[in-house]
Amino acid sequence: xxxxxxxxxxxxxKLKKIEALGQPAYPHKFNFSHTVSQILAAYSGExxxxxxxxxxxxxxxxxxxxIRLMGKxxxxxxxxxGQRLQFYVKKDAVGDAGFELWKLLDLGDHVGVRGYLFRTxxxxxxxxxxxxxxxxxxxxxxxxxxxxxxxxxxxxxxxM
Numbered sequence: 001x002x003x004x005x006x007x008x009x010x011x012x013x014k015l016k017k018i019e020a021l022g023q024p025a026y027p028h029k030f031n032f033s034h035t036v037s038q039i040l041a042a043y044s045g046e047x048x049x050x051x052x053x054x055x056x057x058x059x060x061x062x063x064x065x066x067i068r069l070m071g072k073x074x075x076x077x078x079x080x081x082g083q084r085l086q087f088y089v090k091k092d093a094v095g096d097a098g099f100e101l102w103k104l105l106d107l108g109d110h111v112g113v114r115g116y117l118f119r120t121x122x123x124x125x126x127x128x129x130x131x132x133x134x135x136x137x138x139x140x141x142x143x144x145x146x147x148x149x150x151x152x153x154x155x156x157x158x159x160m
Contacts, residue, residue, distance in 0.1 A: 014106070033060070035060065036062060036083045036085045040125070044125060047119070052118065057114075058114075060113055061110065063080070067105065067107060072091040073088065073090045074103075075088050088126050088129060089129045090128070090129075115127045115129040116130065
């Protein structure tokens with residue numbers, strides 16, 4: 001079996017586990033309230049206290065570019081249009097099934113995140129996820145051809 005086939009099989013197993021958790025592997029729709037650039041433009045200047053006082057709820061979608069698991073919590077960076085925003089997932093906030101879903105996500109997955117804005121101890125603007133991230137669809141063949149395709153629209157076509 002080739003490396004591509006191995007990766008594909010591992011991903012299929014993860015999708016089966018996601019569906020076993022009661023989550024649809026690829027929901028049909030994710031309604032976002034903000035883009036990453038809108039969040040960064042509007043809230044980068046606000047302090048942690050200001051964000052906590054107003055409790056800004058957001059729904060944003062993007063691609064996972066980094067994942068850091070730390071026991072019962074974790075951070076990830078979401079990228080959209082070349083801009084990144086961190087989100088934080090805590091087992092107590094999303095529940096056992098939601099956290100198991102979080103642990104099944106991979107780099108490059110397209111996800112939707114719902115939560116509120118806050119600043120971490122290091123001062124980074126982040127989303128505190130209140131629900132488990134929703135996996136968004138990108139076809140396997142598009143992923144496999146990612147580096148060879150220069151046409152952005154063709155990269156995301158779902159009928160390849």
